[in-house]
Amino acid sequence: MSLSYQQCEPEFQYHKGEDHDIVEFHVKDFRKDQLRVHMSRNGVLTVSGERPHDGTKRIRFHKEFNPPNDCKPDQIRAKLSSGVLFITIPKKRLSPQSPGQDPQTQVHRTSNGNVALPKIETKSFISRLKIKRKAAMKVVAGVAMLSLMFIVVFYVYKVYAPVIMHI
Template identity: 80%
Template sequence: MSLSYQQCEPEFQYHKGQDHDIIEFQVKDFRKDQLRVHMSRKGVLTVSGERSHQGTKGIRFHKEFNPPNGCKPDQIRAKLSSGVLFVTIPKEVVPQPLGQEPLTQVHRASNEKATPPKSETKSFISRLKIERKTAMKVVAGVAVLSLSFIVLFYVYKIYAPVIMHI
């Protein structure tokens, strides 16, 4: 006798961090052996679960994610704790540009629930998602253009009356 399955969509939260991302799934009625986390060869992270429910009926879910650039697929870890499945996706740490302080890493005890990462205040330039050198070139170009406009304005202000009186 085969099971007939009902699809479900468990609640989940995706938390982005500096050195890793965490996906939290609310899977209260699932056991560890009923859950699966898999990274395909094409780079798609799949989280799924399947359990029997009332004899001939079953419940299952299937969710796919595109992991962040620079993730370490061989170091992805999953942990089930108190009905919550935590999937940790480590990322390669990008070296900080000179002149910026490194971000401090927050360590959690294994029995604490994960909290979303705090949003940090970002400057206008960092929100543009361009490299520091490119941003400096843009700022320098805007400064040169502004100074050129100011010089032209004063040249016009001084020489326009002289030209008009000739």
């Protein structure tokens, strides 16, 4: 028994916004587990789905998008509601400020008239490298192992080198 596929092209709308873009796919009769939203390494957003139709027939679709350059790929979210798949593509926020003004020196007035300086987020060395925690732990473990090996080799050289020289 072989399966046959019928391609479909679901209706969709792409809404652009300042903070985020939203893509709506009208995928009536598809369940959540039959849909897939994937961001590839080269920055292409792929939306696909496949569901059974009649016995050996299946219906499927595949659509690719190039999201905006200023999007946050790790924060893209998808939600299925009443036969509509909503995909939210957040954008990096550019803070509106007057030219030549440093964001760290901006002063804000509170409701009682006092001056409040903005919070400055400090980022750790690891977060500035833009690698995930698991990868960072592997790097730290590797450096620790290399350091330990260096200490052992140095100790062996320091202790056994004079013994070898006197033979």
